[in-house]
Amino acid sequence: MENYTVDEYALCARFKSKRKKRRLIKEDFEKQLIELRKLEVNLWKKRRNLPLVPLEVPYQKGWQRNFKLRDDVARSSEASFYRELLEKINTWQFSPEKSFKRKKKRKRKHVYVENIQTVKEFSEWEWKSSKLELTEKEKVHFYKRERWCSNCKRYKIHYVFNEPWRYVLRVSPYMITHAKMVDSDLESQIQFIDNYIVNNHLRYKINRLIKGISHKWSYYEKENPKEISPIKNKSLQALYQQYVDEMI
Structure with a gap:
């Protein structure tokens, strides 16, 4: 066995x-x-x-900044066109300070510099995408610009709005009216x-x-x-x- x-x-x-x-x-x-x-x-x-639940007493949490039509442009005949365009290219910034300055180290010292804000710019991929909401009439108001990208180490193409003077910045309190359940x-x-x-x-x-x-x-x-x-x-x-x- x-x-x-x-x-x-x-x-x-x-x-x-x-x-x-x-x-x-x-x-x-x-x-x-x-x-x-x-x-x-x-x-x-x-x-x-x-869902969001409305607060009984809303409170302020810093400040927000976005663009609005300039007063003379709002009174012009093309106000509706530039108002619709602003809804597509408007940007928002939030800051705890009303001055919207950020801290930056310069020559071993911390200084406060102005935080630059512009309307939305479109990359080359976004510009050619079918999901772009701009009409042909609105695209005429943009121009092509090459800018050096430090992350990619090469020049990249952006489409920039050519009449930024038509919009001015507006600072308003950022109010919290709802909270997450x-x-x-x-x-x-x-x-x-x-x-x-x-x-x-x-x-x-x-x-x-x-x-x-x-x-x-x-x-x-x-x-x-x-x-x-x-x-x-x-x-x-x-x-x-x-x-x-x-x-x-």
């Missing part, structure tokens, strides 16, 4: 070998991580689709999943399973709560155990 090893006997008897069992356990865990990622994305979508149950579910992934260092593994790579995205670069402070660690464990007990 021949002697067989355990793996050979398992293969003949159609039993699962130890290696196959470990592989099945690993595959099952990876499937659970994929499903967990899908659940997390669905919860994010639900939070993003929550907050769902406490939804937030607790998102935080529970995030704590599980962060505490067990599973974010990189999930990225590798979903996308094939495990980049260190800045959004996920968080410290492990277990390594921050033992006091915070105890409070986190108490909250975690309380949540588990409620779920059960």
